Amino acid sequence: MNIPQSVIWENHVIRLLDQRKLPHVTEYLMLDTVESVFEAIKSLAVRGAPAIGIAAAFGVALSALTYKTEDVHELKEQVWIDSGYLSQSRPTAVNLFWALNRMNEVVLRSNTVQSLRENVLAEAMLIQKEDAEVCRSIGEHALKLFQNGDRVMTICNAGSIATAQYGTALAPFFLAKEHGIELSVFACETRPVFQGARLTTWELMEANVNVTLITDSMAAHTMKTKQISAVITGADRVAANGDSANKIGTLGLAVLAKSFGIPFYIAAPLSTFDFDTPNGDAIPIEERDPSEITHVNGVTIAPDGVNVFNPAFDVSPADLITGIVTEKGVIKPDTASIAALFA
Numbered sequence: 062m063n064i065p066q067s068v069i070w071e072n073h074v075i076r077l078l079d080q081r082k083l084p085h086v087t088e089y090l091m092l093d094t095v096e097s098v099f100e101a102i103k104s105l106a107v108r109g110a111p112a113i114g115i116a117a118a119f120g121v122a123l124s125a126l127t128y129k130t131e132d133v134h135e136l137k138e139q140v141w142i143d144s145g146y147l148s149q150s151r152p153t154a155v156n157l158f159w160a161l162n163r164m165n166e167v168v169l170r171s172n173t174v175q176s177l178r179e180n181v182l183a184e185a186m187l188i189q190k191e192d193a194e195v196c197r198s199i200g201e202h203a204l205k206l207f208q209n210g211d212r213v214m215t216i217c218n219a220g221s222i223a224t225a226q227y228g229t230a231l232a233p234f235f236l237a238k239e240h241g242i243e244l245s246v247f248a249c250e251t252r253p254v255f256q257g258a259r260l261t262t263w264e265l266m267e268a269n270v271n272v273t274l275i276t277d278s279m280a281a282h283t284m285k286t287k288q289i290s291a292v293i294t295g296a297d298r299v300a301a302n303g304d305s306a307n308k309i310g311t312l313g314l315a316v317l318a319k320s321f322g323i324p325f326y327i328a329a330p331l332s333t334f335d336f337d338t339p340n341g342d343a344i345p346i347e348e349r350d351p352s353e354i355t356h357v358n359g360v361t362i363a364p365d366g367v368n369v370f371n372p373a374f375d376v377s378p379a380d381l382i383t384g385i386v387t388e389k390g391v392i393k394p395d396t397a398s399i400a401a402l403f404a
């Protein structure tokens with residue numbers, strides 16, 4: 062796959078693909094402070110649940126490797142402060158907190174300054190390596206849901222750049238090419254940040270996967286007239302009962318899929334499941350700046366001062382989800398099946 066990695070560790074600097082500039086500009090941010098990692102996550106320079114977790118993990122490594130002290134207790138305290146700061150960058154994707162918790166555990170177990178610095182960098186690297194393997198597995202399990210010639214709809218970008226590699230919802234389309242299976246993707250543009258129009262179309266075209274761009278409002282008519290065989294999307298948090306948060310607009314696709322009798326799949330690694338969140342009502346939904354809606358590429362498209370509601374995610378209830386595709390296989394979206402995943 063010739064899609065660039067979203068997060069690369071290079072000699073104590075995080076080389077970050079600036080996803081805000083895609084598809085027309087491939088540019089990297091060179092991050093060498095925890096504050097710059099926080100801003101990159103908050104501004105969606107890096108985005109996508111697993112990629113956010115990976116970026117935050119390397120942010121913790123930066124903290125440990127750049128804070129000047131030879132006192133391991135002082136270093137632990139500072140790294141935990143920086144980890145807490147990074148946890149405030151975005152509230153919905155549980156991968157952020159999952160990755161930071163893994164890093165915090167490593168800090169707790171490290172007893173010297175040198176071992177702490179070595180261990181946190183190794184853990185961040187391991188999180189990234191594992192995610193690529195997990196995403197490939199998700200792709201292999203998801204590919205079994207489709208057959209040659211299928212037309213599949215998706216929303217937002219759950220692609221390679223939203224993860225370490227391969228993506229989650231887009232993984233089957235990349236692997237299909239490896240197996241000589243022809244799938245067509247209908248990508249919703251995904252207002253207001255256009256992850257679908259800018260990122261999903263770009264990734265799939267880079268991989269020579271057949272992709273058609275539609276506006277979000279065309280989803281129903283497209284399901285009705287274009288023989289859509291399934292919908293598959295990513296996730297930012299799967300609650301203990303199977304309710305799943307994903308990009309705003311996903312709930313609408315789930316409702317439409319039910320109405321048209323089309324299977325609706327969520328693709329999510331185990332790192333996106335959250336037992337501490339009992340159901341979808343408990344998932345914090347990020348609300349973002351109104352200018353994301355009132356402006357497009359810096360050009361205002363609405364009257365000054367208009368009221369704006371800008372939730373970045375919505376929640377699809379488990380009863381609208383046909384199956385959740387994980388690295389361990391496809392499960393029913395219910396408490397027992399989810400618990401069995403982690404048994």
Ligand SMILES: CSC[C@H]1O[C@H](OP(=O)(O)O)[C@H](O)[C@@H]1O
Nearest residue numbers: 108109110217219223295307308
């Ligand atoms: C592979 S997880 C991708 C997931 O994250 C996206 O949100 P955002 O672009 O705001 O980070 C979207 O919900 C995707 O499905």
